[in-house]
Amino acid sequence: MIKKYxxxxxxxxHQVKADENMPLLWVLRDILEMEGTKYGCGVGSCxxxxxxxxxxxxxxxxxxxxxxxxxxxxxxxxLSAKGDHPVxxxxxxxxxxxxxxxxxxxxxxxxxLLKTTPNPTEEDIENFMxxxxxxxxxxxRIKKAIQLAALKS
Amino acid sequence: MxxxxxxxxxxxxxxxxxxxxxxxxxxISWFASAKPLESLGELNIEPVWQEVTSxxxxxxxxxxxxxxxxxxxxxxxxxxxxxxxxEELDVxxxxxxxxxxxxxxxxxxxxxxxxxxGIRMAWKQLRTVxxxxxxxxxxxxxxxxxxxxxxxxxxxxMVTHAFSGKSETYGTFAAAAAKLPVPTDIVLKGNQSFRxxxxxxxNVVAPKIVQGKPLFGMDYREAGMLIAMxxxxxxxxxxxxxxxxxxxxxxxxxxxxxxxxxxxxxxxFAGFDTRSFNEVIAVVGKSTWDVMNARxxxxxxxxxxxxxxxxGVNNRETTVPSGLESTTKHYAQMLxxxxxxxxxxxxxxxxxxxxxxxxxxIERTYxxxxxxxxxxxxxxxFAHYVGDKVRFVAPIQIPDWIMPSIVARLGIxxxxxxxxxxxxxxxxxxxxxxxxxxxxALISKQANAPVKLxxxxxxxxxxxIYRPSYQLTYRAAFDENKKLIxxxxxxxxxxxxxxxxxxxxxxxxxxxxAESFVIPSNITIGAFRAPRSNFNAAAEQSFLDEISEYMGxxxxxxxxxxxxxxxxxxxxxxxxxxxxxxxxxLELVRDKSGxxxxxxxxxxxxxxxxxxxxxxxxxxxxxxxxxxxxTVDQVTTALDCGVxxxxxxxxxxxxxxxxxxxxxxxxxxxxxxxxRTDQRNFDTYRMIRHNEAPKKIDVHFVKNxxxxxxxxxxxxxxxxxxxxxxxxxxxxxxxxxxPFQPQLKG
Numbered sequence: 001m002i003k004k005y006x007x008x009x010x011x012x013x014h015q016v017k018a019d020e021n022m023p024l025l026w027v028l029r030d031i032l033e034m035e036g037t038k039y040g041c042g043v044g045s046c047x048x049x050x051x052x053x054x055x056x057x058x059x060x061x062x063x064x065x066x067x068x069x070x071x072x073x074x075x076x077x078x079l080s081a082k083g084d085h086p087v088x089x090x091x092x093x094x095x096x097x098x099x100x101x102x103x104x105x106x107x108x109x110x111x112x113l114l115k116t117t118p119n120p121t122e123e124d125i126e127n128f129m130x131x132x133x134x135x136x137x138x139x140x141r142i143k144k145a146i147q148l149a150a151l152k153s
Numbered sequence: 154m155x156x157x158x159x160x161x162x163x164x165x166x167x168x169x170x171x172x173x174x175x176x177x178x179x180x181i182s183w184f185a186s187a188k189p190l191e192s193l194g195e196l197n198i199e200p201v202w203q204e205v206t207s208x209x210x211x212x213x214x215x216x217x218x219x220x221x222x223x224x225x226x227x228x229x230x231x232x233x234x235x236x237x238x239x240e241e242l243d244v245x246x247x248x249x250x251x252x253x254x255x256x257x258x259x260x261x262x263x264x265x266x267x268x269x270x271g272i273r274m275a276w277k278q279l280r281t282v283x284x285x286x287x288x289x290x291x292x293x294x295x296x297x298x299x300x301x302x303x304x305x306x307x308x309x310x311m312v313t314h315a316f317s318g319k320s321e322t323y324g325t326f327a328a329a330a331a332k333l334p335v336p337t338d339i340v341l342k343g344n345q346s347f348r349x350x351x352x353x354x355x356n357v358v359a360p361k362i363v364q365g366k367p368l369f370g371m372d373y374r375e376a377g378m379l380i381a382m383x384x385x386x387x388x389x390x391x392x393x394x395x396x397x398x399x400x401x402x403x404x405x406x407x408x409x410x411x412x413x414x415x416x417x418x419x420x421x422f423a424g425f426d427t428r429s430f431n432e433v434i435a436v437v438g439k440s441t442w443d444v445m446n447a448r449x450x451x452x453x454x455x456x457x458x459x460x461x462x463x464x465g466v467n468n469r470e471t472t473v474p475s476g477l478e479s480t481t482k483h484y485a486q487m488l489x490x491x492x493x494x495x496x497x498x499x500x501x502x503x504x505x506x507x508x509x510x511x512x513x514x515i516e517r518t519y520x521x522x523x524x525x526x527x528x529x530x531x532x533x534x535f536a537h538y539v540g541d542k543v544r545f546v547a548p549i550q551i552p553d554w555i556m557p558s559i560v561a562r563l564g565i566x567x568x569x570x571x572x573x574x575x576x577x578x579x580x581x582x583x584x585x586x587x588x589x590x591x592x593x594a595l596i597s598k599q600a601n602a603p604v605k606l607x608x609x610x611x612x613x614x615x616x617x618i619y620r621p622s623y624q625l626t627y628r629a630a631f632d633e634n635k636k637l638i639x640x641x642x643x644x645x646x647x648x649x650x651x652x653x654x655x656x657x658x659x660x661x662x663x664x665x666x667a668e669s670f671v672i673p674s675n676i677t678i679g680a681f682r683a684p685r686s687n688f689n690a691a692a693e694q695s696f697l698d699e700i701s702e703y704m705g706x707x708x709x710x711x712x713x714x715x716x717x718x719x720x721x722x723x724x725x726x727x728x729x730x731x732x733x734x735x736x737x738x739l740e741l742v743r744d745k746s747g748x749x750x751x752x753x754x755x756x757x758x759x760x761x762x763x764x765x766x767x768x769x770x771x772x773x774x775x776x777x778x779x780x781x782x783x784t785v786d787q788v789t790t791a792l793d794c795g796v797x798x799x800x801x802x803x804x805x806x807x808x809x810x811x812x813x814x815x816x817x818x819x820x821x822x823x824x825x826x827x828x829r830t831d832q833r834n835f836d837t838y839r840m841i842r843h844n845e846a847p848k849k850i851d852v853h854f855v856k857n858x859x860x861x862x863x864x865x866x867x868x869x870x871x872x873x874x875x876x877x878x879x880x881x882x883x884x885x886x887x888x889x890x891x892p893f894q895p896q897l898k899g
Contacts, residue, residue, distance in 0.1 A: 002405060019405065022442045030380070030440040035372035036365025038578075039441075040529055041610040045835035048529060076365030083364040091363045095355045095801050098809055099227030100362035101369060101529040101578025126844035133835060135527050135579050136227050137812030139846035141805065 007068050009034075010078025016065070024060040024068065025049045028075060036076035036104050040133070047132030050105035050112075051075045057112035059131075076104040079111060087111045090149035098136035106132045110146045119150055203327035205289060206335065207260035208238060208282045215310050215324035217244050220254040222261035222279075223271050224550055225358075226580030228865045229802035230271045232357045234279055236798055237272075240349045241283030241342060244310040244323065251357045256552045256572035264574070266550040267585050267680065269766035269863025272798055276861050281339050288336045293329035294321065344796060344858055353801035358576070368576040370533045370548040371607065378535070378603045379408055381596045382444045383433040384451055385616055388828030390477045390675045392458040393432045401436065401450035406443030408602075410436050410451065413595045415588055416562060421466045425554040428588035429616040429677045435596045441607060458675070474673050477828035480622070483647045484520060486672050487624040491518060495643050495668030498654035501724045502664035504630075507639035511630035515700055519627075519692035521891040523647075523823040524620035524681055525830075525838060530578020531613040536593035537603035542569040543594045548577040548584055555587030562591050563598075582680030586618045614838055615830045619823055620681035623651040625692040629700045630664070637700065638664060644689070645670035648678065651685040651692075656764060657735065658697070660728035661715040676825065682813070683866035686765035687873065691818065691891065694761040694874025699887060708760050708878070709743050730764040734793045737855050738762055738771040741791035745853050746773035756786075759878025761871040766863030768794040769855075772811065774847075774875040778883040781897040783819060785847040788875075790868055792852065795859035807852040807868040814872035816841025819894040839892075 001020050006013055009032070016031050025042075028034045028051075037060055040048030044059040051060045052074040079085045087110045097103050106129070113120060113128045120128070125146050134142070202210040202218065210218040219235040235251045254261050263274060287307055294312040295302040298319060306313050313320040323330075344350075361368060386392060398410040413435050415428050434451060438444040460475040508514060535546035543563060549555065552572050560567050577584055593606035608616075623646040630639035640662045644652035650669035659665055681687065701711035713736055720732035739762050747753050748760065757778070762771035770793075775786040788811045797803045820839035824831045832838035852868075877888045888896060 019442060019446075022440075026440060026442040029372075030442065033374065035367040035374075038365075038369075038529075039371060039531070039607075041835045043610070043834050043836050046529070046610075046840075083360055088363040092355065092359045095359065095805060097227075097356055097359055097362045098229065098805060099529065099577060099579045100358065103362050104365035107363060107365075122848070126846075129843040131842075133529070133840045133842065135529050135581070135813065135840065137809030137816070137841075137846070138805070139812055139841075139843050140808055140848075140850050142843070143846075 003066070005065050005068070007065065007073065008071065009073045010075060018065050020066040021064045024051065024063040024065060024073065027065050028060065034075055034077055038101055038104055040102065040105070046102070047109060048102050048105040050108040050132065052108060052112055055112065055115060057109045076108055079108065085111060086149040086153035087114065087145070090145040090152065094141050094145040094148060096138050096141040096145050098138055102132060102134045106134065106142055110142070110149065113146065114150055114153065118153070120146065203331045205286045205327055205331050206282065209242065209286045211323050211327035213324050215248060215322035217242070217249045217310060217323070218252055219249055220252050220261070222254045222264050224264065224266040224552070224574050224577060225253065226266055226550065226577035226584065228266070228271060228806060229356055229799065230266070232354055233272060233799045233802055234275055235357070236349055236354060237275055237279040238283035240347060241280045242287050243307040246349055246354060248310050253574055253576070255574055258553070264552060266580060267582065269768070269866040272861045273767065273863060277341065280341050284339050284341055285335050286330070289330040289333045290323050290326050292333055293326035297326060297329065350798050351796065351800065354799050355801060369530050369578050370535065370546060370575045371530050371578065373535045373546045373575065373605060375603055378605055379437050379439065379600060380441050380444050381435055381437045381593070381600070381604045381606045382448060382609065383435050383592060383606070383612070384448050384453060385430040385433045385612070386455045388477055389429070389677070389825065390458060390475065390828040391455045392430070393434065394454040394456040396434055396451055396453035398434070398451050400452070401447040404443065404447040404450055406439040407447045408437045408439065409600055410434060410447070411599055413592060413599065415591055416558070419464070420558070420561065422463050422471070423466045423554070423557060425551065425585050426558040426588060427586050427618050427677050427679050429618065433592070435599070437596060437600045437604065445609065472673060473675050476675070478674060478676060479826050480522060480824040483622050483672065487520065487645055487647070488518070490645050490670045490672065491624060491626045491643055495645065495670040497666070498652055498669050499659060499665065499667040499725070501659070501662070504639045504641055504664040504666040507664035508628065508630045508641065511638060512633045513631045513635070514628055515703060516626065516628045517696055517699065517889060518624060519695065519889050520624045521622060521688050521691065523622045523676065523678070524817060524821050525614050525617045525823045525832070526579070526581045526583035526681060527614070527838065527840060528577070528579035528581060528583050531610055532583070532589050532608040533606060534590050534593040535603065535605045536590065536597040538594050538598035541565045543597070544571045545590055545593070546573040546575055547587070547590050548575055549587045549590065550577070550580050550585040552587070554585065555590055559591055559594065563594055581682045582684065583618060586679055610835065611833045614823070615833050617823070618677045618679035620684070620687065621649050621678040622647045623688040625651060625689065627692065627696040629696070631703070635704045637662060637704065640664070641666045643668040643670070645672065647672045647676065648674040651688045653685060653689060653729065655727045655729045657719065657730055658715055660723045660725055661719040663724055665724065683765050683869045686763060686866070686870040690761065690763040690870030691873030691877060694763065694871060695877040695887070695889070698759070698874070698878040698881070707749065709739055709748055712739055712762060734769045734855070735762065735764055738769045738791040738793050741853055741855055742771035742773050742789055745791060745851065746789040748773060757879055757883035759875040759880070759882060761874030761878060763867070763871040763874070765870060766866045768792065768862040768864060768867035770867045770871050772868070772871050772875045774872065774879045776876070776879045776883060778880065778897060781894065783845070783880070783894060783897070785815060785845070787849045787851070788847045788872070790850065790852045791855065792864070792868055793855035793857070794864045794867065795857065795861040797854050798861060800854070803854070803864055804852045806864055808850045810868035811850055811872050812841060812846050814869050815847065815876055816845070818873040818876040818891060819845070820892050822892050
């Protein structure tokens with residue numbers, strides 16, 4: 001059923017008309033034209049579509065728009081004004097990315113981790129980041145970048 | 154400075170200039186003539202760009218823009234290729250802004266991403282581009298100042314006349330330089346003069362990537378664009394019989410549903426036009442969600458396809474068999490074939506006699522499943538078909554290789570086809586097969602609208618162009634002193650053999666036999682990061698490990714011994730590898746990993762080395778096994794790929810290759826039951842994850858002056874063998890069947 005919804009994304013309220021089951025991922029990409037949140041699997045298994053829901057890392061492909069009332073969403077576009085969030089800066093410093101497609105999701109997961117665990121152990125990082133797949137194999141650099149971001153924030 | 158091979162430059166300049174259409178362009182080779190952009194008014198502070206050549210624009214404020222010709226899929230050529238130009242152009246890397254070149258054979262002679270060829274093929278070509286532009290700027294300065302060009306020098310984007318103290322920016326002379334003919338007498342720097350090449354530089358696109366900018370084909374949109382997906386048979390070996398889309402068409406947002414035929418029936422296959430299914434049902438709608446939902450409502454009837462013939466461009470006919478294939482059957486077929494004589498690919502000495510007289514023979518069979526590419530950005534393409542023209546925005550590795558098929562299918566001349574190249578969210582060979590561009594164009598034509606075709610993850614996994622399923626049986630014969638006297642490799646696969654008959658250990662053993670076999674199949678296969686090598690290395694390097702143990706030799710010392718033989722007194726004349734460079738990486742990995750040192754005695758470590766794509770790689774892996782869990786403590790990689798242009802990007806690539814390889818060795822498998830893939834998405838296709846990645850990866854490069862060879866693929870294959878050998882140390886069990894991890898259970 002197509003209904004009207006009001007969703008708060010990156011501190012701005014958007015009015016959208018969408019099917020009640022439409023996942024936030026496609027609301028972002030197809031309706032709001034915010035392509036930073038990537039489609040990887042659609043079943044919550046790869047983490048490419050990770051956003052923050054009230055500050056927590058969630059998979060936007062698993063979140064129907066009808067479940068978002070009263071929540072605050074942050075996407076990669078809202079993580080920082082100029083790409084200067086400590087995690088983003090660390091990602092550039094460590095030269096993490098290869099193809100880069102999964103990195104929005106990796107960065108959103110990392111930022112959520114550091115919010116609750118400002119000084120994560122290696123094991124904390126591995127466990128928290130396990131839901132984010134990278135086929136290029138940038139995991140060791142991601143870990144290094146998270147440690148650097150923790151040090152600098 | 155040394156003068157290098159100016160014939161090379163002259164020939165390539167002339168060759169390309171003939172493509173550019175003659176007239177005023179002739180003699181300016183592939184470079185376009187000066188096309189200064191219109192100034193946008195006095196208040197506008199936008200710099201005025203001068204197109205010095207098709208690769209280089211220089212602005213009045215001395216900003217430098219360099220176009221990267223090759224498609225980018227994460228190998229970081231958008232940094233390393235422009236570095237080659239910037240080195241010879243003599244500009245400060247900080248001045249340089251990089252832009253992706255679109256598909257344009259006149260402007261960019263070689264736009265090709267595959268086979269680890271990017272840097273190797275561009276090494277002289279792109280330095281020539283930089284050097285030519287530098288000379289044009291020098292000539293323009295010489296004319297403006299009325300001073301001999303020999304008295305002028307360049308550095309950091311400045312031209313200087315030391316005697317008079319005059320110094321001006323490149324930007325000052327760019328307009329005049331752009332009008333000059335491109336010189337043909339090109340002088341390239343000697344390696345010792347490099348100031349940029351060999352220095353670590355960060356990925357120039359990183360700032361955009363970390364902000365999630367819409368860099369990928371999947372992110373592309375424009376006004377009026379519709380979304381399309383395709384519905385295809387549920388299993389290989391099936392085809393569309395009929396369908397009813399009445400209900401699906403009534404779904405919200407759906408514009409149209411219709412069948413398309415990817416190729417005409419008389420299509421001549423050229424090699425990289427593989428597609429899994431020729432007839433698919435296109436669903437076109439306003440949003441991805443609408444289209445995904447409508448697909449479920451299509452009532453399609455599929456049937457088992459009969460055997461068919463596919464004609465190649467050289468009238469080579471391939472028979473695609475009928476039937477619903479299964480992995481268990483493939484393995485049984487390969488095992489059966491391995492017991493019959495194969496096609497002899499190479500024979501040295503008298504292997505039959507040596508095996509007959511042997512005191513001991515070790516025989517082992519190695520098997521691997523199909524692998525799906527699992528590019529993180531699923532397959533997609535934007536196409537807009539208008540009149541007799543089509544415009545693509547496409548993630549494609551090798552546009553030149555799909556163009557003839559696009560021309561043939563759409564029946565329009567190649568001049569009417571434009572391709573904007575976008576960053577690819579992974580490739581690994583998958584995006585060398587551009588059938589999806591044809592699909593998108595046909596859908597756009599029929600829907601009469603700009604269309605973005607998207608594959609779901611399930612489409613991508615279940616209708617792939619896979620790494621084939623392979624098998625290799627090795628036999629080694631020994632005399633009474635445990636001396637290796639004969640070696641036999643028999644390799645086959647579905648539907649191609651993995652065998653590289655002239656690679657190591659061919660050349661190192663007097664009596665050698667290599668045989669191959671193939672099993673025809675309707676499962677579509679293609680290039681996958683280091684094709685064939687990615688399996689051979691696993692099998693061969695495991696086998697060498699096992700026979701070195703039987704002989705009581707250290708696995709590195711044993712390999713070095715064989716290589717020394719191949720170096721000093723090679724058997725046969727067609728050995729593909731350079732034994733010295735092979736030995737070099739083994740020695741480097743031995744030293745850097747502390748191989749054989751007492752402090753490492755307790756480590757469960759495995760070694761492996763392999764040659765492919767003109768480069769040499771060796772790896773040592775340290776791991777632990779607890780139950781069915783593998784923890785990788787460290788990987789040490791040694792690489793010889795000649796001169797390393799960007800050590801930062803190169804290290805990242807080699808680290809990624811190790812992680813990707815460990816993941817595929819432990820977990821990777823695409824299996825089939827009655828033609829249907831058992832894995833459909835990442836919930837069933839096991840990928841390596843953060844907690845399974847090595848805790849530490851060290852990458853070491855052999856330092857030499859050899860022109861760059863390949864890098865993207867070579868560090869991938871050997872790690873499979875290193876994993877198998879380390880697992881043996883950790884568990885006491887040899888691993889012959891990929892993936893390895895499921896065998897740790899129970």
